[in-house]
Amino acid sequence: MIELSHLTKVYGDIAVVNDVDMHVEAGTITVIVGTSGSGKSTLLRMVNRLVEPTEGRILVQGNDVSKMPAHELRRSIGYAIQNHGLFPHWTVARNIATVPMLLGWDRRKVAARVEELMELFQLDHAQFAGRYPHELSGGQQQRVGVARAMAAKPALLLMDEPFGALDPIIRGKAQADLKAIQRRTGTTILLVTHDMDEAIHLGDRIAVMDGGNLKQYAPAADILARPADAFVDDLIGAVDRPFHYLTLGSVGAAVEPGEAGGAPLAADASLYEGLGALLWSGRKAAPVVDAAGTPLGRVTLDSIADRAARPR
Amino acid sequence: MTTLSDAATDRAATPRVDRLGVVIAILVVVALALPFATFRATRIASGTGLRLFDALPAGTAAAVAAVLVAALVTAVASRRPTFRLALGALALAALALGAGAAGAHLTPADNPYARIAPASGFWVGVFAAAMLVTDAMVRLKLGPVGRLVALAVTAALVVALLASGAWSHLSLIAEYRNRADVFWREAGTHLVLAAGSLAAAVVIGLPLGVLAYRLRKLRDPLINVLNIIQTIPSMALFGILIAPLGWIAANVPGAHAIGIRGIGMAPAFLALFLYSLLPMVANTVVGLNGVSRAVVDAARGMGLTDRQRLIQVEMPLALPVILTGIRIVLVQNIGLATVAALIGGGGFGVFLFQGLGQTATDLILLGALPPVALAFAAAVVLDAVIEISGKGKA
Numbered sequence: 001m002i003e004l005s006h007l008t009k010v011y012g013d014i015a016v017v018n019d020v021d022m023h024v025e026a027g028t029i030t031v032i033v034g035t036s037g038s039g040k041s042t043l044l045r046m047v048n049r050l051v052e053p054t055e056g057r058i059l060v061q062g063n064d065v066s067k068m069p070a071h072e073l074r075r076s077i078g079y080a081i082q083n084h085g086l087f088p089h090w091t092v093a094r095n096i097a098t099v100p101m102l103l104g105w106d107r108r109k110v111a112a113r114v115e116e117l118m119e120l121f122q123l124d125h126a127q128f129a130g131r132y133p134h135e136l137s138g139g140q141q142q143r144v145g146v147a148r149a150m151a152a153k154p155a156l157l158l159m160d161e162p163f164g165a166l167d168p169i170i171r172g173k174a175q176a177d178l179k180a181i182q183r184r185t186g187t188t189i190l191l192v193t194h195d196m197d198e199a200i201h202l203g204d205r206i207a208v209m210d211g212g213n214l215k216q217y218a219p220a221a222d223i224l225a226r227p228a229d230a231f232v233d234d235l236i237g238a239v240d241r242p243f244h245y246l247t248l249g250s251v252g253a254a255v256e257p258g259e260a261g262g263a264p265l266a267a268d269a270s271l272y273e274g275l276g277a278l279l280w281s282g283r284k285a286a287p288v289v290d291a292a293g294t295p296l297g298r299v300t301l302d303s304i305a306d307r308a309a310r311p312r
Numbered sequence: 313m314t315t316l317s318d319a320a321t322d323r324a325a326t327p328r329v330d331r332l333g334v335v336i337a338i339l340v341v342v343a344l345a346l347p348f349a350t351f352r353a354t355r356i357a358s359g360t361g362l363r364l365f366d367a368l369p370a371g372t373a374a375a376v377a378a379v380l381v382a383a384l385v386t387a388v389a390s391r392r393p394t395f396r397l398a399l400g401a402l403a404l405a406a407l408a409l410g411a412g413a414a415g416a417h418l419t420p421a422d423n424p425y426a427r428i429a430p431a432s433g434f435w436v437g438v439f440a441a442a443m444l445v446t447d448a449m450v451r452l453k454l455g456p457v458g459r460l461v462a463l464a465v466t467a468a469l470v471v472a473l474l475a476s477g478a479w480s481h482l483s484l485i486a487e488y489r490n491r492a493d494v495f496w497r498e499a500g501t502h503l504v505l506a507a508g509s510l511a512a513a514v515v516i517g518l519p520l521g522v523l524a525y526r527l528r529k530l531r532d533p534l535i536n537v538l539n540i541i542q543t544i545p546s547m548a549l550f551g552i553l554i555a556p557l558g559w560i561a562a563n564v565p566g567a568h569a570i571g572i573r574g575i576g577m578a579p580a581f582l583a584l585f586l587y588s589l590l591p592m593v594a595n596t597v598v599g600l601n602g603v604s605r606a607v608v609d610a611a612r613g614m615g616l617t618d619r620q621r622l623i624q625v626e627m628p629l630a631l632p633v634i635l636t637g638i639r640i641v642l643v644q645n646i647g648l649a650t651v652a653a654l655i656g657g658g659g660f661g662v663f664l665f666q667g668l669g670q671t672a673t674d675l676i677l678l679g680a681l682p683p684v685a686l687a688f689a690a691a692v693v694l695d696a697v698i699e700i701s702g703k704g705k706a
Binding site: 048050071072073074075076079081082083084085086087088089098099102145148158 | 604606607609610611612613614615616617620625628629
């Protein structure tokens with residue numbers, strides 16, 4: 001989907017992005033994580049040419065982006081940012097319709113798409129379509145921002161700290177919703193964040209950046225198990241690492257035959273959630289059921305603990 | 313149980329003195345003590361001041377005085393804005409009709425040259441009543457439409473007063489009657505100068521402002537030059553413009569034919585235009601700069617072209633600030649256009665400066681009051697428009 005080669009951006013004497021090569025698979029979520037000033041936003045903004053690279057090449061779906069007029073390229077790529085950037089003088093519906101209108105869709109098609117998206121993002125059309133952004137809560141504004149970015153059904157969606165302005169509870173829900181919507185639509189997402197939790201939770205693959213360099217680019221499990229260097233190690237946090245690791249596996253994967261008492265766990269719950277449930281209820285084991293409620297066996301504290309250990 | 317609730321009742325029972333009301337009350341007392349009307353044997357003779365009861369028949373004087381005292385009491389004792397508004401308006405009406413009645417009462421049948429004018433007591437009274445009215449309007453928290461309606465009603469009442477002939481014996485109207493044709497011609501000139509230079513400043517200043525916003529390097533030099541122009545006193549600017557405009561009139565074919573001269577309307581128009589540029593350009597830049605970075609970034613990222621971004625996003629969001637610039641320019645130009653008369657540019661200043669030359673106070677007022685009223689009306693209208701344009705944007 002995206003192919004970055006030798007991508008470099010120099011401001012003055014400083015290489016903000018330094019010779020980055022990266023391949024992003026279609027239909028996946030790739031998260032670029034790093035501290036502020038790591039060059040992660042600059043990297044993202046070069047993909048839709050909000051920043052022009054000093055050197056290197058970007059291919060999106062096989063096309064060199066520098067060969068396309070910038071505004072046409074941007075209309076074909078979704079773009080969502082921190083603080084949503086909604087147009088304050090336009091209603092929610094008009095905001096969501098921005099790119100379809102630019103592309104000259106006919107009115108009825110635009111209206112239908114807006115309605116469809118508002119439903120997808122759980123915004124009641126009758127209630128919210130005519131409202132202005134400042135009349136919405138932070139979480140609603142953020143959802144409108146993402147809905148707007150996806151309005152013209154772009155194959156690629158760029159997100160720059162899209163959840164940065166949300167409080168932790170709403171952020172968790174927004175992340176889960178985004179993941180569910182992405183699985184449904186198959187949109188390729190390239191997302192920038194400074195939050196390693198968010199990266200592990202959302203990313204099929206994670207790119208760690210520091211000082212303009214791509215330090216490691218791998219699936220979340222690999223980053224946790226084999227951090228490329230001390231910086232990546234630091235970013236994960238030694239204490240949190242086993243727990244991060246547990247968020248990646250599901251209870252279903254740790255099921256063993258046998259019986260246990262108490263409330264059952266869902267097979268698709270994460271091991272992290274399973275561990276929490278066992279610790280809090282003071283049990284050593286719990287029954288596991290699938291979505292239909294059929295018993296599958298049990299999961300034990302020991303089997304979860306095994307999966308929190310560094311893989312060898 | 314003495315307690316909080318008792319204390320609260322106590323506080324509510326003690327009437328708090330309205331400070332503005334006290335000021336208004338003092339002004340009303342002063343107004344009643346000062347002469348209400350001036351009698352002069354001719355339009356430039358020195359006048360005799362007459363108190364309310366000397367200027368009006370006893371009954372009329374008592375009625376005017378009663379209304380003023382009622383307004384005084386309301387100002388101090390009542391906190392209800394509608395009450396205060398009603399009494400203020402009533403006091404204004406009593407003063408206006410009283411002044412007209414004084415004109416009729418004092419004009420001797422055998423002396424058409426005698427002039428009766430409202431005197432200091434009248435003006436102080438008007439000031440006090442106007443304060444009561446405007447304060448009540450502020451407390452009523454009228455929306456933009458409400459304020460426009462209030463302005464229209466006020467204007468209609470003033471027109472009705474002037475058209476009714478109630479003031480026909482007053483010197484101000486006598487001065488107007490002697491110059492009715494010239495008055496409306498100069499009124500037209502005044503409006504062309506003020507509104508025309510504003511229009512020119514919008515046409516030139518808006519694009520300049522956009523340019524200065526887009527080109528960082530141009531911004532400071534441009535604003536600095538306009539700042540310097542703004543500091544030149546108007547008389548000096550007229551003087552500076554005489555030479556180049558005179559040269560253009562003499563040397564550029566056709567320039568003279570379209571009215572370009574070293575003196576007259578051309579330099580006045582040009583000077584007003586130059587003064588207007590700074591508020592226009594500066595407010596355009598500030599307005600555009602005030603559009604949130606996230607919004608601009610989103611607009612670019614969505615694929616709006618520079619022009620689409622400017623027209624669909626930046627301009628609408630900067631509009632309230634740009635309109636504020638237009639308001640500043642219009643009010644400023646309505647006032648400044650008065651000075652144009654000094655270089656033969658016409659406008660209400662013609663009467664003002666004639667009046668100054670002849671020490672004819674009424675003529676000065678004839679030149680001064682219309683621009684004041686126009687500037688006030690322009691400010692109210694544009695404030696309302698600005699508020700309406702800012703709706704829905706947080």
